[in-house]
Structures are given as C-alpha cells and as structure tokens.
Amino acid sequence: MSQTPQSSTQPGVLTGRAKNMALAGLFLANFVSMLAMNVVGTSMPIIIADIGGTQAAFTWVVTATMLASAISTPVWGKLADLTSKKALLQIALIVFILASALAGFAQDPTWLITCRIFQGIGVGGLGALGQIVLAEIVSPLERGKYMGILGAIMAVATVGGPLLGGLLTDTVGWRWNFYVAAPIAIVAIIMLQRTLHLPVRKQKITIDYWGTAFISLGFSSLLIWVTLAGQNFDWWSWETAAMVGGGIAALVIAVFIELKVEEPLIPLTLFLNRTFTMASIASIAVGLAMMGTAVFLGQYMQLARGRSVIESSLLTLPMMAGVLIASTIVGQIITRTGKWKRYLVAGALALIVGMIMMGQLRYDTEYWYVGISMAIMGTGVGMTMQNLVLVVQNTVEPTEMGVASSGVTFFRTIGGTAGISVMGAMLASQVADYIVEGIEKLPLKQRAGAEALAGGQVPKIADLPGPIRDVVESAYGHAIGNIFLVASPIAVVALIAIIFLPNIPLSTKSNAERMAELEAEEAAGGPAAHLQERAADRVMIDPTGPITLPTSHRRGSSETPTA
Secondary structure (H helix, E strand, O other), X not given: OOOOOOOOOOOOOOOHXXXXXXXXXXXXXXXXXXXXXXXXXXXXXXXXXXXXXXXXXXXXXXXXXXXXXXXXXXXXXXXXXXXXXXXXXXXXXXXXXXXXXXXXXXXXXXXXXXXXXXXXXXXXXXXXXXXXXXXXXXOHHHHHXXXXXXXXXXXXXXXXXXXXXXXXHHHOXXXXXXXXXXXXXXXXXXXXXXXXXXXXXXXXXXOOHHHHHHHHHHHHHHHHHHHHEOOOEOOOOHHHHHHHHHHHHHHHHHHHHHHHOOOOOOOHHHHHOHHHHHHHHHHHHHHHHHHHHXXXXXXXXXXXXXXXXXXXXXXXXXXXXXXXXXXXXXXXXXXXXXXXXXXHHHHHHHHHHHHHHHOOOOOOOOHHHHHHHHHHHHHHHHHHHHHHHHHHHOOOOHHHHHHHHHHHHHHHHXXXXXXXXXXXXXXXXXXXXXXXXXXXXXXXXXOOOHHHHHHHEOOOHHHOOHHHHHHHHHHHHHXXXXXXXXXXXXXXXXXXXXXXXXXXXXXXXXXXXXXXXHHHHHHOOOOHHHHHHHHHHHHHHOOOOOOOOOHHHOOOOOOOOOO
C-alpha cells in the first residue's frame, strides 16, 4: 500500500516518503549553493590578477559576500518565523544564482564585488533556511545524522567545486565558474516546489525595519573598518574613531530598538538562554577557522608553492576529508547515542591543534605536514560547525526556531568575515614587508622584474623571473603561516564556550510536531499549568539555568539538563 505524502497524525508534519523527498530537495538546494560558492575558490587568484585587482580587492571579493551574508542571515531567519519557509528558500536560491551568473560578466573588481554582495544575500538565506527547514522536518535526536549529511555535502561541494572550477579555468575560462551551477539550481527549485510541503502559521507580519537598519549599519561599519585599517588609513586615526565609534553607537541604538519592538530582528531574550549564548561565541571561532582556511589555503598553494588551480584543489583535499569524515561519523553517533557534548569538546581541541600547526607553514614546508595540519583542522570544523546549531535548536521554543538558528549562523559568519578581513589585512602588510626585505637581499642584476610587484597587485607567479619568484613564494608562505598562528587563540575561546554549554538531552520531536502541540494547547485554553510545572522542574534540576525568561519565551522549550 502506498504511503500518503503526509501520513502523520498531526497535520502538516511530514513522514515517510514525503519527508525523504523533501529532504532530498533541501540537500540539493544546499549542494548547488555550496558548489557555486566554492567553484571559484582556487581560481580566485587568477580571476583577480586577470581583472587587475590588488590583494585588498582579493580580500574584498571574499569579504563582501561574507558581510552581506552575515547582515542578511538574521533577516531571513526572522522572516522564516513569520512566513513561508519554502518560498523564502526558493527566493534565496534564485537571488544567489542570478548574482553568480552576473558575476561571470565582471570586467573589473568593482563589478565582481557588487555581484558578490548579492551572492552573499542569497548565501545568508540558504545557510539559515536550510537548517531551519531541517529542524521543521526532523527531531533534534534524529537531526544529528542529517546535520552530518549537511556537513558532508559542504565538504563534497568544497572539494568538488574548486576541482571543477580549476578544470573550467584551465580549459574554457574562469567565467564559466559562475555559470556552471545554474542548471542544477533550476532542478533544485522545481524539486523544492514539488516535494517541500510545510505548514505556514497565519499571523500578522511585522518587519523590524529600524532594528535591521541599525544592526546592519553597526556591524558593517566595524567590519569595513577592520578591512581598511592599516592599509587605507592608520589603525589610530580619525577614520578609525569615526567608523568604530559610529558602529558601536549604531549597535547601542539597535539594542534599545530590539527591546521595544513587537517582532525584534534578534530577540535579546535569546541571550538569557546559556546554550544560545555559548554556542554563538563558539561559532565565531568556527567561522574564522572554516572560512579563513578555505580562503587562504588557495593562496598558499598557488602563491607560496607555485601550484596550478587544479593542483591547489587536490592539495587541499585533507582539509575537506577531515570535515566530511568527522561530520558524517559524529552525526551518526549523536543520533544513535544522544550524546553530543564530548564530540564538541573534542572538535574544539582539534581546532586549536590544527590552527597552531597551520601557523608553522612556510613556502618549503613538507607536504605531509601541511596535509596533517589541514586534516586536523577539518576534523575540528566537522565536529563543531553543524552541531552547535543542533544544540541551540534543541533548547529554543518552536516559534523562535528561525531567529535562533539564524542567530548562530550569523555569529559564525561574522566571525569568518571579521577573521578574513583581519587576516587579509595582516597578510597584505606582511607580504609587502617580506617582499621588500627579500628583494633588497638580491644582487642588483637579479632584481629585474621586481616592478611587476608594484602597486600591491596579486602577482602571476608563472610570469615572474626565478629570483623574484622565490622571494614572492617565501613571502606568502611565511605570512600565511603567521596569520594562522595569530588566529589560534580564538579557538581556545571556542573550547571554553563549549565547555560551558549545558549538557541537555536531545528532543525526539521535530519543530513541526512541537508547533502542532503548541497550537493544540492554545486552542484548549493555554498551557499555563504545564509551563509552571516545567519552570519548577528547571529550578530543581538546574538552579543556575535561565529561569528569568518571560513566559512567552519559555513556551515549548525542552531545556532540561541531564542530572
């Protein structure tokens, strides 16, 4: 007998074949976005050199996407709590693919950066909505397995994307990097339309325009300052005072706005939840490790080791293998055992070890050492990244699933964006110093060709004379190692935050099931007695828990720590 698409006893809850088909469409949407995002990874040095960009332009091409993604993520998450998650997911996919296609026509860095901003808006939606929709379909206990699959998809796309991009760059040209994902995206949109059927709670939609504006202004000002300071102006300057002071002032105003509006973009009551707060802090470090390595490893392999685009992609396989294996295996274990904290702690330790080892890189470091360092780093990312979202989704009420999930993703993106900006600024400064120092040590007759490095443009290594090439490779190798070493203390912060996460058992109900129960309770006259009983249990079991949450923010919570 065939199974009906929605055979659950609760309306709107997907089960059986319907759930599997919806998950397949969701995974395909995530795959195409990750593929399109990573296909240009190792081709970026060639792209920037071809359109006449500098090291600052290289950093901005990446930072623009991350900044737009970070700022748009909480907006997508809030909208997911208020309207159709399915429609939002499809819109985000369309925005991303259209921006990618337009980027393929770029003639200068400004054009490319502009397109990357719109790509970032789409990425923010896809990253947040993918996890929100997954929470809607699958319970936290079962979700560990699927979070592992999402991590594996990310790893496969991160590995396969640059390989495909390298092949396209070396054959038909780098512009095809931006076109290749469009057919798959069309299939994903159609598949989501046919398979993803989620309940939409009818309610008044109130957009927090002022909160969105001031949060965007505040974080944008601070992140742009981090990118430009030390290169376009001094760290201690009136520009610094204006951008930092203005950014902080905007965020302070945003706090007052969020405390007063009916539907805040980022409800500040979420920070009373210790799980959300600690997971957000840890996600900052995970974002820096994941995005920083993805960006700067490509530069290391091409500019410090003189490898081609395809060779660079192959040489970074250990990093993605670590992510793939760790996320898949740990996800399966979490689903089978219900235990999660020990794996997050182990992942944070792996991040620390990996970043310190990466900090020792030089232009002549043995490849076996580079591979082991990348594998350990990837293992740390695979064990922590998706599972931090999982533990947050397990503790928040069903009506705040979108904003809580996107909140963790937001801080991870902020960490990655700020990290890339700071690391990129340090890299540009140190490379320039090392190159000047190296050229000064060369005999005058070997300095021919040094003028190609003037202006700070990213060089084409193959076009440089031998002695100058050695200087450039040494400079990039040393500088890239330095920036990983400087960033390693952030991983220690992640470990401390993870240690302080409450060890709360994973729920066995999906968000759709919890919402159905909530609506049934409201229809029956409200869950006041049930909430009083749950609050009393929380005080007895965890006296240090967040008991100050207002009733409206405790509804449906499963935050009951293990004894």
